[in-house]
Amino acid sequence: MKQLLNPLVWVLIILAFHVQPVVHAQEVPDITLASVWSLDGSHLARTSRTGSLQVWNMASGVLELDVNPYEMVLYDIAWSPDGARIAVGANNGDILIWDVQSGTQITTLQSQLDAAITLDWSSDGNYLASGSILDTRQLRLWDMRTYENVAIVGTGDTFSVAFSPTGDRVATAGISGIRIVPVTARGVIEADVYRPISHPGFSAVAWNTDGSQLAGTGVDGKLYIYDMTQAIPVMFATYDILQRPQGEMGFEWAMTIDWNAYTNSISMYDIEHGEVIVWDITVGQEIARYANALTMRTVVGHGFSPYGGQLAYANNAPLSSGASTVASTNVVGAGSVSLVVPAPSPERLQAITDACGLAPAADQALTAEISTQDYAGFTTQLEALPETALPPGCRADLLAVAAALAAEGQ
Numbered sequence: 001m002k003q004l005l006n007p008l009v010w011v012l013i014i015l016a017f018h019v020q021p022v023v024h025a026q027e028v029p030d031i032t033l034a035s036v037w038s039l040d041g042s043h044l045a046r047t048s049r050t051g052s053l054q055v056w057n058m059a060s061g062v063l064e065l066d067v068n069p070y071e072m073v074l075y076d077i078a079w080s081p082d083g084a085r086i087a088v089g090a091n092n093g094d095i096l097i098w099d100v101q102s103g104t105q106i107t108t109l110q111s112q113l114d115a116a117i118t119l120d121w122s123s124d125g126n127y128l129a130s131g132s133i134l135d136t137r138q139l140r141l142w143d144m145r146t147y148e149n150v151a152i153v154g155t156g157d158t159f160s161v162a163f164s165p166t167g168d169r170v171a172t173a174g175i176s177g178i179r180i181v182p183v184t185a186r187g188v189i190e191a192d193v194y195r196p197i198s199h200p201g202f203s204a205v206a207w208n209t210d211g212s213q214l215a216g217t218g219v220d221g222k223l224y225i226y227d228m229t230q231a232i233p234v235m236f237a238t239y240d241i242l243q244r245p246q247g248e249m250g251f252e253w254a255m256t257i258d259w260n261a262y263t264n265s266i267s268m269y270d271i272e273h274g275e276v277i278v279w280d281i282t283v284g285q286e287i288a289r290y291a292n293a294l295t296m297r298t299v300v301g302h303g304f305s306p307y308g309g310q311l312a313y314a315n316n317a318p319l320s321s322g323a324s325t326v327a328s329t330n331v332v333g334a335g336s337v338s339l340v341v342p343a344p345s346p347e348r349l350q351a352i353t354d355a356c357g358l359a360p361a362a363d364q365a366l367t368a369e370i371s372t373q374d375y376a377g378f379t380t381q382l383e384a385l386p387e388t389a390l391p392p393g394c395r396a397d398l399l400a401v402a403a404a405l406a407a408e409g410q
Contacts, residue, residue, distance in 0.1 A: 032314035034301030035337045036077040041306040041393025043100065045086055046314075046337055047074035053088055055100055058396065065103050069096060077301075078119035078128060080144070087128055089116030095130055097147070107147050111140055118160050122167040127183070129170050131158030139172050139181060155179050160204040160257075164211040164228075171214055173202035178216050178226075180233065204268075209261035215281075217241075217257050217268055223279060239284055241277060242270060256301060260308030262355040263348050267302050267311055276302050276313045278342040287343035307352045309397025311340050344404035346370050349378075352401060356394040358385075366398075375406040 031049040038045070043064070045055045051072050055065035073091035080086070085106065088096045095109035095116050111130055118131040121144070128142040139158055141151040157174035164171070170181045202216040202224075214226045214233065221242030226233040256269045264282040269275070278288040290313060302313035315338040353366050362385055369378035379402050382395065390398075 032301065032336045033073070033075055034077045035312045035314050036079060036301065036303050037305050037312065037393075038079045038083040039081055039306060039393075040083055040391075041396055043079075043083065044312055044337065045077045045079070047077055047088055047301075048336070049073050051090075053086075053096075053098070055086065065098070065100060067098075067103070067105075069105065070094075073115075075115065075117045076119045078121040080121055081123055081125045085144075087119050087121065089119050089130065091115050093132070095119065095128070095142070097144075109142055109147060109149070111149070118158060120161050120163045120170070122163045122183075123165055124167050127163075127167070129161040129163060131155070131161045131172060133157040133159055133174070139170065141170075141183065151183075153181055155181065159202070162205045162207055164207050165209060166211055169211075171205045171207065173205040173216055175201045175219070178202050178205055178214070178233075180214075180228075204257040206257045206259040206266070208259055215257060215259050215266055223266065223268065225281065237281070237284070239279060239281070241268060241279060241286075258303045260304035263304075263308035263351055265304065265308055265342060267304065267313075267342075269302055269313070276311070278311065280343070288340070290338070290340055305397050305400075306393035307355055307397040309341060309348075309352050309401045311342050312337055313340070314338075339400075341400050341404040344401050344408065346373060346405070349398070349401045349405065352394070352397055356390055356398070358389065362389060373405075373409070375402045375409070378402050379406075 032046055033049060034045075034047045036045050037043070042058060043055050044058055045053070047053055051068045051070050051074055053065065053067050053069070053074060054063060056062065057064050070090055070092070075089040075091070078087040084100060086098045086100055088098070090096060093111045093114055093116055095111055097106045097109065098104070099106050114132055116130050117133060120129045122128070126144060128144050130140045130142065132138055139153045139155045139161060140149055142148065143150045155172045155174065156176035156179075158172045160173040162171045163169070168183055170183060172179045172181065201219040203219060204217045206215050207213070208215075212227070212229050214228050216224045216226070218224055221240070223239040223241050224235055225237040227236050258267045259265075264280055265287070266279045266281055268277050268279065270277055274291060276290045277286055279285070280287045302311060304311055315336060350367065350370050353363065353370065358366070365381050366378055369375070369381055379399060382398055382402070
């Protein structure tokens with residue numbers, strides 16, 4: 001049995017991978033650190049170790065934004081709910097705000113953090129949360145109408161921040177645990193009233209769609225699910241994702257997490273083995289695993305498309321167009337980001353169809369094609385529907401899953 005590492009040692013280990021010196025593109029590989037979908041699924045953004053910020057139009061495949069503002073490490077990405085702006089955390093603590101359509105930088109939020117490694121935008125678009133794991137170890141809240149810092153709370157080492165869907169709470173994850181910080185309607189954090197979930201120490205958090213549950217990846221290699229409807233969060237499910245021997249603590253813990261409630265799927269990145277793991281929380285088992293081609297340990301960003309039909313993750317290997325180690329994989333940015341359809345099945349296709357909220361006639365027609373496993377017919381029916389018949393992002397997810405199922409049937 002290995003001796004448990006104390007929190008300070010854990011922080012030092014993480015710093016070895018989060019904190020990088022200013023680098024130039026010719027000196028290091030252009031390692032992807034984050035890949036995040038816009039909320040409507042129309043765009044995908046990517047940041048890198050060399051300071052690149054890129055945004056693709058996912059319908060056309062066109063690279064619409066390609067900038068390198070600082071030539072330094074860029075970490076997390078947060079989209080505004082309307083997709084008009086994007087926030088990017090930099091190695092020097094700056095948070096860059098960009099207008100996606102015009103490709104111009106709107107402003108810089110100077111957080112005075114050593115590195116702005118984690119960001120999240122509230123669902124109403126009014127506030128941005130940022131976090132740090134270095135000397136300041138703070139959660140900061142920004143008013144995105146005025147670009148002013150309106151609140152600071154010392155939450156300890158903050159690897160991950162996540163607004164609840166209603167925007168009235170922010171969850172933070174760190175060695176000291178998960179903290180739930182209430183946020184008032186005026187954007188002022190109510191100090192000293194956060195609720196700690198202190199065991200076992202966490203690296204990432206994610207809410208489900210309605211905010212009733214919270215997932216956290218523990219430094220013990222396990223996934224924890226909490227009921228957030230109670231006055232005190234109640235853990236009701238634990239999954240041994242990395243299957244580490246009893247009592248053993250190592251570097252094999254999931255560093256990033258995303259939750260798509262429509263497909264009941266959670267994705268995590270195992271930093272030790274360089275793999276993105278997809279877990280079905282309904283049945284409590286792994287359903288897919290994808291290898292990151294990079295040989296060194298790094299924090300790899302990943303995320304589900306809005307309805308969970310596709311998963312984008314950092315591949316960090318130059319691939320020729322169409323090349324892949326997985327049959328259902330497509331590549332974006334010459335292989336810097338891979339797109340996969342995790343565990344395609346008629347059940348997952350039906351779940352996404354149901355989540356799209358189609359008119360009864362259209363829903364019945366698509367459901368009939370799924371029941372007979374006629375995915376060509378499903379695609380034909382879907383493509384015949386007008387754009388206004390489906391929510392943004394729904395059509396692309398349905399087409400991707402149907403195509404994957406059709407390919408498996410060949």
